[in-house]
Amino acid sequence: MLALFTSSLLAINSVSLNSPSLPQKLLSPAPIAQFLPSDTPVLGLVDTKTEKWQSLSRFELFAQIYSAVENILPAQRGLNYQTDIKPWLGEQAAFAFMPRKEAKLVSLNDSFLLLVAVKDKQQLQAFIERFKEKSSQEVTARQYKGVQILEWKPSALDLPKNTPPSTLPLKTSKLPKSFMAAISDLPRLPVPKPDSIKNKGMAIALLPKYIVIASTAKPIEQLLDKPPGGANLAQNPNFKQITQHPQYSQALFTLYQDPNKFLSLFKSFSTDPSLPFPIPLSAINTAQVEQYNSISGLVWEQPEGLRLQLNAYRKQPSLANVLAPNTTQLLPRLPAPAYGATTGSNIYGQWQMLVTVLNSNPQFKDVLAQFNQSITSITKLDLSKDILGWMDGEYALFFYPTKQGLISRELNMGLGFFVQTTNRPKAESTLNKLGESIKTISSGALSTNTHDNIDGFNINTWEIGEQSVFAHTWIDDKTLLISTGLGAITELLPQPQQQLAKDYNFATATSSLPFPNQGYSYINMGSSLSWIYSLAPTTFNNPNFQSFKQVIGSVRSYSTTTTTTSKKEQYDGLLVLAPAKK
Known part of the structure; x- marks a missing residue:
């Protein structure tokens, strides 16, 4: 995740920033969760404290990764972490999806943003200036609720004049005819739409102690629209649950998701014509998602290596899917x-739970029925009753x-x-x-x-x-x-x-x-x-x-x-x- 927001900063093709006048609610270096609305669908937090990441260098995997980053990244980006990023980088970074407003449709670019803690604003400005000359796009500046937002529009890439097909056929000239007959009904591979391949735009806003980055200004504006004193994510009981985890303060990465809010957002994303690939909503079981209040995850270091934990919390306690240990x-x-x-x-109990999930989706239900029929046709046995039932x-x-x-x-x-x-x-x-x-x-x-x-x-x-x-x-x-x-x-x-x-x-x-x-x-x-x-x-x-x-x-x-x-x-x-x- 560190590489993610670093790359996003590099993509800014930047401009110098002036210190804007800000609403009182944004003047303190509060934890990131306090900036976000209480109904934020997704938040990912990255601890960027130097000592934590240096501690990982005791493992050969990270020693190799750090060496590769130091050798490759400067050559490709003209960037050195020690001199260009470390001087201004604060102790936390985050990505978030802003909540969907009422029934309005929203695109992926209009919802996603990055927040990065800044410990030295002057060093950040110097970093931005060093990349200003590389910008081929004109950056515009405007004020929104006392905060300066800098943005530039996306520009199309130079593409070949021949328009690619919407799907790519498999190369089949060297495959047996019998094999091709068997896979003749398989779907072709989708390719990105030509108008979706472009240099994406960028918008940034500099707040005290934080820089906010997004593809458009809309999610930044939505962040600034949060009323002073309004409910924030840090007050959400479901989010508080993850902050009470014994490893929360030690986590390198923390994830929080409200699955129901994100499902609503995800459905909106599926209507976005600019997406390079379609989103298969039919694969999502809404009834299953609605059973959960929140999903959380943490990654932390322990003596043996890296530990991961994910938790999915139910709205109502249920013993339906609880198997004997x-x-x-x-x-x-x-x-x-x-x-x-x-x-x-x-195995039989696990299979029955899977069957229940698959049968709730018409598309998967048909596939399951065909699979069961094939097993019976070949073996003369019923998969559930005869093969797995015992x-x-x-x-x-x-x-x-x-x-x-x-x-x-x-x-x-x-x-x-x-x-x-x-x-x-x-x-x-x-x-x-x-x-x-x-x-x-x-x-x-x-x-x-x-x-x-x-x-x-x-x-x-x-x-x-x-x-x-x-x-x-x-x-x-x-x-x-x-x-x-x-x-x-x-x-x-x-x-x-x-x-x-x-x-x-x-x-x-x-x-x-x-x-x-x-x-x-x-x-x-x-x-x-x-x-x-x-x-x-x-x-x-x-x-x-x-x-x-x-x-x-x-x-x-x-x-x-x-x-x-x-x-x-x-x-x-x-x-x-x-x-x-x-």
């Missing part, structure tokens, strides 16, 4: 190192290194799936029926077999010739294990030699996340990247990739979890980063 019973059975894993509980316990899906099984000989990967059930007979019936369906589809090329007493387990397999492509066994009366072949599954029995639950990387990635929770999603970046690089060693060993590999390789893992109560839904994520090289 995951007890991590299956974690000791997962292998380490794994490329990645996802754990949780009650998956009501904990589950774990994981990818792990192995040289055995369906996808392992060349790719060195196995896929495993544990799932618990209270209806084992139904699960066994489904697997048997599925095996018979696959036999029929393969015209007898696939056969089924049973291997008795392998490490004490009876393993059922599907085989094509001598290649085992699918295997499953019961770990206990309620726990089924499925994997990609006999060889791959035997590496997991009776337990893997190294357990993910005891793995240092996994423990580091999850120990600070909330517990109990609905399960984890975990990606081991080290092993995953090594696997990706092994797929095309010539390409990834190319010198052009080395800088990228060095940066992405400093990310050790990414893990997430969700926690659901009657009052809110919470998402937590942790990016574990390697320390900076000395």
Whole structure:
């Protein structure tokens, strides 16, 4: 976000600013939320304190990023952060969408603005002057309620005389005819409208301790229209909720959204003819949005790396979507190192919640019906009742290194799936029926077999010739294990030699996340990247990739979890980063 408002400042093509006379309500360096109306739909806050961002340089990822910015940005922009921006930059910056007035339509450009704290007005003026000579547009100045607003109009870019089509066809000359027939009904790719490609205009206003930036003057005027003493966002109980978060003062980035106010604004944006791409309103479930009062998010630094948390607060407490917490019973059975894993509980319950959401949208409802019909046509089984209906316990899906099984000989990967059930007979019936369906589809090329007493387990397999492509066994009366072949599954029995639950990387990635929770999603970046690089060693060993590999390789893992109560839904994520090289 720092780069966002910095780039916006550079786009000002600036002019010198004079100190205007301001209403009394704007004369103090108040927190940004006090400037904004109480019904502001969206506010994003960035803490720009130097010490906070310098602290991140202890991680190799940010050390690399800072080095790149210092080397690349000055060359491209004639800009140096230390000398051009740091002298005037205050301790906070923000972006916001101004609320929609009554039923009036509003465009994206007429709603969005940036506010940046200024600690040294003279340094800011000097910064603006240094870019004044680069301006090719005439800037006009006018007064609005005692505040000087400087603005310049957008100018069209020089475009080719040949008007591009509204959609781009896929390049199909080298694709098989059978493939093209299958995708003939897919929509073409939209391209931006020619009249939407232009140098956007800009408007700015300098307030005591803040500079306000927007594409047009309208959102700035709306900000200044807020009556003295009127209700502001800082007084909004929903916004106050995020300010009471224990990490609020430490957050690098904070997000607040009123989903209902933003939905109204979003619908207005969809009518804006200047947008380069259409907004698909049909994909938004209004009834779902209306269940929530506010959505908030924070990003902060912790010893392992960067932590993210999102909270969606309900208007009315509800237990409708609250699933039983995951007890991590299956974690000791997962292998380490794994490329990645996802754990949780009650797949059937999660599927039913998803079906409810999809069926509330006519477009998605039709797609879901077609999908279910396709599954039934192929397998003779009903997706909800037969395939997912018995998956009501904990589950774990994981990818792990192995040289055995369906996808392992060349790719060195196995896929495993544990799932618990209270209806084992139904699960066994489904697997048997599925095996018979696959036999029929393969015209007898696939056969089924049973291997008795392998490490004490009876393993059922599907085989094509001598290649085992699918295997499953019961770990206990309620726990089924499925994997990609006999060889791959035997590496997991009776337990893997190294357990993910005891793995240092996994423990580091999850120990600070909330517990109990609905399960984890975990990606081991080290092993995953090594696997990706092994797929095309010539390409990834190319010198052009080395800088990228060095940066992405400093990310050790990414893990997430969700926690659901009657009052809110919470998402937590942790990016574990390697320390900076000395």
